[in-house]
Amino acid sequence: MTTSSLETTLRERLQHRQILLMTHLVLGYPSFAVNRQVVAAMADNGVDCIEMQIPFSEPMADGPVILRANQESLAAGTTVHECLEFAASITSRYPIPFLFMTYYNIIFKFGEERFFAECQRAGVQGLIIPDLPPEMGETFFQLAEARHLAPILIFAPTSSDSRMAELSRRAAGFIYCTARRGVTGRQSEFGHDFTSYLGRCRRATSLPLAVGFGIRERADVAAITGLADMAVIGSRTIQLVDEKGPEAVGPFIAGLR
Amino acid sequence: MSKVGFFGRWGGAYIPEVLHTTFNELQSAFRAAQADPGFWQEYTALMAGYSGRPTPLSFAENLSRHFAGAQIYIKREDLNHTGAHKANNVLGQGLLVRKMGKKRVIAETGAGQHGVATATMAAKFGFDCTIYMGEVDVQRQRPNVFWMEKMGATVVPVRDGSRTLKDAINEAFRDWVTNVDTTHYVLGTACGPAPFPEMVAWFQSIIGREAREQILASHGRLPAAVYACVGGGSNALGVFQGFLDQPEVQLVGVEAGGMGLDSGRHAARLCGHDASAGVAQGYKTMFLQNDDGQMLETHSVAAGLDYVGVSPILSHLRDEGRVRFAAATDAEVMAALELTMRLEGIIPALESAHAFVQAYKEAPQLAPDQAIIINQSGRGDKDIFTIAHALQDPSWREFIIARGREYAG
Numbered sequence: 291m292t293t294s295s296l297e298t299t300l301r302e303r304l305q306h307r308q309i310l311l312m313t314h315l316v317l318g319y320p321s322f323a324v325n326r327q328v329v330a331a332m333a334d335n336g337v338d339c340i341e342m343q344i345p346f347s348e349p350m351a352d353g354p355v356i357l358r359a360n361q362e363s364l365a366a367g368t369t370v371h372e373c374l375e376f377a378a379s380i381t382s383r384y385p386i387p388f389l390f391m392t393y394y395n396i397i398f399k400f401g402e403e404r405f406f407a408e409c410q411r412a413g414v415q416g417l418i419i420p421d422l423p424p425e426m427g428e429t430f431f432q433l434a435e436a437r438h439l440a441p442i443l444i445f446a447p448t449s450s451d452s453r454m455a456e457l458s459r460r461a462a463g464f465i466y467c468t469a470r471r472g473v474t475g476r477q478s479e480f481g482h483d484f485t486s487y488l489g490r491c492r493r494a495t496s497l498p499l500a501v502g503f504g505i506r507e508r509a510d511v512a513a514i515t516g517l518a519d520m521a522v523i524g525s526r527t528i529q530l531v532d533e534k535g536p537e538a539v540g541p542f543i544a545g546l547r
Numbered sequence: 548m549s550k551v552g553f554f555g556r557w558g559g560a561y562i563p564e565v566l567h568t569t570f571n572e573l574q575s576a577f578r579a580a581q582a583d584p585g586f587w588q589e590y591t592a593l594m595a596g597y598s599g600r601p602t603p604l605s606f607a608e609n610l611s612r613h614f615a616g617a618q619i620y621i622k623r624e625d626l627n628h629t630g631a632h633k634a635n636n637v638l639g640q641g642l643l644v645r646k647m648g649k650k651r652v653i654a655e656t657g658a659g660q661h662g663v664a665t666a667t668m669a670a671k672f673g674f675d676c677t678i679y680m681g682e683v684d685v686q687r688q689r690p691n692v693f694w695m696e697k698m699g700a701t702v703v704p705v706r707d708g709s710r711t712l713k714d715a716i717n718e719a720f721r722d723w724v725t726n727v728d729t730t731h732y733v734l735g736t737a738c739g740p741a742p743f744p745e746m747v748a749w750f751q752s753i754i755g756r757e758a759r760e761q762i763l764a765s766h767g768r769l770p771a772a773v774y775a776c777v778g779g780g781s782n783a784l785g786v787f788q789g790f791l792d793q794p795e796v797q798l799v800g801v802e803a804g805g806m807g808l809d810s811g812r813h814a815a816r817l818c819g820h821d822a823s824a825g826v827a828q829g830y831k832t833m834f835l836q837n838d839d840g841q842m843l844e845t846h847s848v849a850a851g852l853d854y855v856g857v858s859p860i861l862s863h864l865r866d867e868g869r870v871r872f873a874a875a876t877d878a879e880v881m882a883a884l885e886l887t888m889r890l891e892g893i894i895p896a897l898e899s900a901h902a903f904v905q906a907y908k909e910a911p912q913l914a915p916d917q918a919i920i921i922n923q924s925g926r927g928d929k930d931i932f933t934i935a936h937a938l939q940d941p942s943w944r945e946f947i948i949a950r951g952r953e954y955a956g
Contacts, residue, residue: 350721426560446563448727450568
């Protein structure tokens with residue numbers, strides 16, 4: 291696969307920073323208006339990449355915080371169409387890449403071809419689909435290449451070296467390394483096992499490495515600096531908005547590195 | 548299967564990467580078991596000694612006379628230890644878990660039968676056990692929760708989503724991805740990512756193998772039709788596999804019609820018009836979902852049929868025209884249940900009673916020299932609270948009120 295524009299952008303940003311930050315939001319939670327404020331706060335405080343989750347009723351890989359955000363967004367009536375419109379309205383306003391994260395049924399039901407066309411139109415640069423391993427996504431990966439969207443794949447601590455190499459061949463943009471087993475939102479430890487795991491990840495791919503799951507504060511970001519290229523903050527900002535409102539996001543992001 | 552884990556266009560393994568290795572291990576353990584004749588022997592011996600197999604095929608003489616059509620036979624999966632066909636799958640997976648060297652099992656449960664069966668197996672094999680059960684189902688199947696806890700399992704009520712079976716499955720997957728090294732997920736039906744549909748169907752095929760021998764022994768030839776209720780589809784696939792290669796035997800799956808197929812309150816995926824192709828909970832099948840791919844709420848008087856998806860193997864058999872599907876409403880189910888109790892002294896589970904409904908509709912149209920088999924997947928006494936409530940039984944009501952006073956006092 292040729293180098294994606296997502297990877298190129300991330301590499302350019304890495305010239306100036308030791309570690310990049312990717313943040314996450316669940317679209318429509320608590321509302322699209324708040325999503326807009328939160329994106330602005332993230333971008334203005336130096337976030338390098340934003341993943342926007344299209345809510346799904348069965349978010350199998352997500353922990354309690356993101357699970358509840360998915361449910362409440364859907365209960366408020368969020369549709370896939372609204373998510374695409376939101377993306378279209380926001381990507382050109384900030385000089386950073388935007389990605390979609392969702393589960394495969396959303397794309398399958400929408401129609402893969404149509405979904406990729408809509409993503410391209412909306413200026414989305416990559417997709418993270420945790421329940422679509424490459425062997426299940428033949429047309430998905432063909433369309434991703436044709437439409438210049440990076441299919442971002444996930445490495446887990448349980449992935450073997452050969453599996454990582456295989457995933458790397460199919461992926462583009464960057465590799466999302468989950469810091470541990472489990473679902474989103476719980477604490478991770480960045481000890482010796484983690485360091486050797488990230489060493490395996492690094493040897494298996496030439497793509498930039500993002501690390502997510504359980505990154506909540508400055509110390510966590512510092513712990514992975516030098517080992518990975520990008521830290522992913524997920525559940526923590528959702529909790530922060532729940533507890534203190536969207537105004538708290540800017541200072542939180544600014545204090546992460 | 549055309550591609551590994553697919554049945555026609557259905558099935559697959561849409562799993563998070565963290566489970567990739569464990570699925571490879573499970574796949575190899577399953578293939579090794581299939582290839583080893585000793586494994587099936589060990590399995591049938593276990594089922595004979597612990598679960599009372601083979602279960603009888605009872606001739607329902609009074610019902611046959613009542614409908615004045617086909618001779619009606621009932622395959623008595625209710626007589627398994629723990630009261631349902633669920634034991635077949637669970638004990639089979641228990642043997643696999645032992646071979647894989649894992650020490651902890653988790654399971655989802657809807658009606659509670661699969662949870663009870665898993666807790667039983669865990670107690671017997673010495674595994675730690677956690678059962679995920681939707682909060683709604685915890686309410687309607689309280690006696691099963693009691694037994695699971697008594698057998699040493701931890702029962703976790705799931706308060707997310709619709710608080711029923713699908714949410715319990717999601718929560719079990721979340722546990723599994725966290726504890727994948729030590730834990731096996733004993734999926735309860737022929738759904739989920741490969742190899743679960745094929746593996747569960749394989750263990751359940753013991754029903755059909757027995758039923759075929761038994762009907763030939765009692766009736767002298769194959770049945771005209773076989774009826775089974777379809778929630779996830781494991782009891783149906785179990786009994787159908789005894790007859791799949793005999794095209795003259797009609798195979799009929801009966802889904803939960805709830806308040807009616809046009810009411811929006813049912814769980815009919817393969818008949819009716821509300822389901823469409825989708826991918827969720829690790830596999831591709833027909834799901835009850837909206838145009839955006841969000842799963843819908845389902846309804847059935849029977850907790851074990853109240854599920855958004857269905858076995859990919861059954862979706863495929865429907866495409867091929869090999870299995871025909873019908874639906875039974877909650878009201879029809881109660882009527883069939885009462886008739887079966889009164890005429891035969893047999894209490895089918897509310898789930899199983901769905902199969903009886905369709906069999907009773909078709910039996911009168913068949914000739915007396917023809918036979919049909921109804922798979923009674925489970926026993927109904929576990930449903931005493933639901934059944935007594937639905938029948939508005941006055942003496943039961945008095946009993947509950949008196950008991951309530953006793954506990955409150």
